[in-house]
Amino acid sequence: MVTRRRVVQAAAGGMLALLPAGYMAPRLWAPPGGDLLDPGKVDKYVTPLVVPPVMPQAGGGIADRIDHYVIGVRQFQQQVLPSSLPTTTVWGYGSTLHPRSFHYPAFTIEARFGKPVRVRWMNQLLDRKGRYRPHLLPLDPTLHWANPPGGASARDSRPGFRSTPGPYSGPVPIVTHLHGGRNTEESDGYTEAWYLPNAVDVPAGYAEVGSFYEKFRDKFEDRFGDSWGRGYAVFQYANAERASTFWFHDHALGVTRLNVYAGLAGFYLLRGGPADLPDGVLPGPAPRAGDPPGRKYYEIPLAIQDRSFHVDGSLFYPAGRAAFDGFRGPYIPDSDITPIWNPEFFGNTMVTNGRTWPVLQVEPRRYRFRLLNGCNSRYLILKIVTRALAHRPAAPALPFWQIGSEGGFLPAPVRRDQVLIAPAERADVIVDFASLPVGTELYLINEAPDKAFQGGKASTDFSPADPATTGQVMKLVIEALTTPDTTVPLSQLSLPSFEPLGKASxxxxxxxxxxxxxxxxxxxxxxxxxxxxxxxxxxxxxxxxxxxxxxxxxxxxxxxxxxxxxxxxxxxxxxxxxxxxxxxxxxxxxxxxxxxxxxxxxxxxxxxxxxxxxxxxxxxxxxxxxxxxxxxxxxxxxxxxxxxxx
Ligand SMILES: [Cu+2]
The missing domain is CATH 2.60.40.420 (Cupredoxins -  blue copper proteins)
Structure with missing residues (x-):
């Protein structure tokens, strides 16, 4: 979008001269710069990769038939940057009965085929006194969005303004979507079924729930006999799908980008049933409840996201349109351009499972990685190479064998030298490190562009991501084998049968x-x-x-x-x-x-x-x-x- 951006800047410069002086000054929002953390100052590969543990279940009266969870959304500090740098205030999910389970990204929900999961999703964006917490990030109130200040009549709308507003600072709506799940409508996390926290200071006249909350609450009560209440909703997931890599993330209208960027995402792994493989065929284990500390995992989910930070460790997200294309107004209501929203966002730092540029020790054996592109706008082209700064396009050192996509296993494994993965896509892959000597260092790199992807090949059709920063994701270091690899070799691996869809009408x-x-x-x-x-x-x-x-x-x-x-x-x-x-x-x-x-x-x-x-x-x-x-x-x-x- 370089070309378009140049055009816009030129046009904006020319146009401003024609506008009344009031539009040109004062500048409403500071552009990025100054206190933005230089990604070159973030040491790479000093932090071990976090493998998210499993989300603890809540006990329940009918726990043998349904897996129950009570999952809150809270604000907390996390060492996302290396420990030599400050902590970051993030939002994350966790079991409200297990305060140490709050993490960004969330601990993983492990679901079994045929056994429903019921989650009470609680908006706990509250301070110690029960007052609401405002958003961490600049929320543009001029979009068609949840708009709690609109009350019952104007929630879920694009509000009108007499002058250009600053960011919204009220209580934040959330609603959780299980991405990939096939569930009844009231449990899908419909974008207008959001709800505010149960705060003591929600301003009078604010809508506390979205326009579809009450309808879906009643449907849920009819269908499942469980009630929703102030600050929460209850959703049930049938788990009748093929064994898959799902993920859950926020989906509130017009504020999803900020809620997810603040940290609201996690894996939901559905196992078992006719479209899964028996234990032991594929690399494992993945984390399980009650694992001792230090357990080795050979199946690891990787949520890859781009982020930017301020020097104090806080998350950076653009606070004005000018950060995108230099356009400094006039904004709504004096034009139709939103003052804060950016058409796309690209961070300058790569974060995997909630840590910048982590390192993972791997044994010379097969691993199963469930890759998720959890970025807001950024596509990824992932490759495993021997030199982090290798000239792009770099020569692949090891292939990925893709065995699954969003809806479960592929009909057969597919060898890929690089994995192009768009925001929200998943790739279930096996990487075989068996041939590599102990001490070998490998890098997971990214060759997709640092801007909107338009297709094509790295270095031919677009400049790949900066090799020194967003062009790197993780380091992999080969350590000694601890136990022999008894999983099925790729040449002998056959995946569960696949029934294509019928004829379209x-x-x-x-x-x-x-x-x-x-x-x-x-x-x-x-x-x-x-x-x-x-x-x-x-x-x-x-x-x-x-x-x-x-x-x-x-x-x-x-x-x-x-x-x-x-x-x-x-x-x-x-x-x-x-x-x-x-x-x-x-x-x-x-x-x-x-x-x-x-x-x-x-x-x-x-x-x-x-x-x-x-x-x-x-x-x-x-x-x-x-x-x-x-x-x-x-x-x-x-x-x-x-x-x-x-
Ligand atoms: Cu789009």
Missing amino acids: RIRRLSLSEQNSASLPHIGPRQMLLGTLDRNGAAVPMRWDDPVTENPALGATEIWEIHNLTKDAHPIHIHEVQFQVLDRQQANHAARPAEPWESGFKDTAIAYPGGVTRLKATFDRAGRYVWHCHMLEHEDNEMMRPYTVG
């Missing part, structure tokens, strides 16, 4: 488009929109509150053709389903089949610019869900649509 043509300012020439993007296509193939962009246009019949199998009319690749996520990627087609070219690693079920897939991506899904659960772009900045500003089944 309908094709929907959908669009992704980008809108610039309607009032200020050349200023943009203002927002990205989903929508439909008209008969002539022109985009019909839709906003969050436009009427539902995607309404599959219950049980229908449909093909969704995603026409991307923007310049960037967008990771498209559809709730409630696991889809198959059929093919992709650029204008005037033959369709290309899905990538080999997309041969299983997915819930998020890349829609490349200037082309069509065809997805097939069966919509077999009635209710109201959403589909959206998983670049969280896009999602938060209108690039999300409700859809209904049945």
Whole structure:
């Protein structure tokens, strides 16, 4: 987006001269700089990788039939940076009955096929006196967002302003989505089913819950006989899906990017059932309840995220539009450009499982890594290499054998020298370190760009991430083998059977488009929109509150053709389903089949610019869900649509 940014800056400079003096000064929000922590000052590979332990369960009366959890969202300090640098104030999930379980990212929920999980998700963003905690990060109140100050009549709307507001400083709405899970609507974490903390000082007139909270609360009580209350909701996950790598994260309307960036994400691993493999076939164990300290794990989930920090250790997130493209106003209400929201965000530091640039000792054997791109906007192209600063594109030292994607195992393992993974995508991979001598040092690097991904190859079509900072993720050091590897070699590994979806009965043509300012020439993007296509193939962009246009019949199998009319690749996520990627087609070219690693079920897939991506899904659960772009900045500003089944 370098080109566009230059255009915008030039246009803004020219335009400002024409504006009344009041628009030019004073500057409302400081640009980044000054107190931003230089990532070059963060020592790499001095902190061991954290393997998140399992989330402790809550005891329950019917604990033998359902796994019960009581999970709060709290604010706390964590040593995200190396211990020579300050701690970071983060938000994270944890079991309210186990205060030491609060961590960013969350401890892992281990779920068994066929055994439901019921979670009481509690908003505990409170101080010791029970007063609400404001957001850690600058929250733009001019988006179409949860908007608690709007009260019952104007919650979940885009509020009007007479002058450009500063960031929202009131109580923060949350609602948790189990990403990848196929659950009834009231348990999906619908973006307008948010709730504030049960604080003593919620201002009078504020909506304490989103517009769908009460309806889904009543549905949940009818369906499961458990009630919701002030500051919490209860969701139940059936765990009827294929064994998969799911994750949970916040999904509150218009504030998801900030809630997730503050730390609200964790793994949810579903095991067992007909689409899993017996214990011992794949590398393991993963953490289990009651593990002694220091236990060795050969199955490890890796949540990779980009972050920036202030010199005091606090999280940095842009406090004004100018950080993105230098545009200094006029903003809403004197134009249609939001004052604080940034169209994308790229941190300057790589964090894995809540630590910057960690190191992991690995034995010369096979490991299973469940990779999650947990970044807001950043794509990752991961590679294992011998030299961290190797010239890009670097030669791979070891391949990844991908065995699974978002919806469980692939039909067969796929060898990949590099793993391209978009925000919210997961790749379940095996890496075999067996051939390497003790003491060998390897690096997990990233060659995706430090800006919006548009497809193409590193160093040919785009500059790869800065090799000194965001171009590095983790270090792996080979240590001595402690026990022989008895897992099945890749050449003999056969994965669980895979049943493709049936024939589709309908094709929907959908669009992704980008809108610039309607009032200020050349200023943009203002927002990205989903929508439909008209008969002539022109985009019909839709906003969050436009009427539902995607309404599959219950049980229908449909093909969704995603026409991307923007310049960037967008990771498209559809709730409630696991889809198959059929093919992709650029204008005037033959369709290309899905990538080999997309041969299983997915819930998020890349829609490349200037082309069509065809997805097939069966919509077999009635209710109201959403589909959206998983670049969280896009999602938060209108690039999300409700859809209904049945
Ligand atoms: Cu997007």
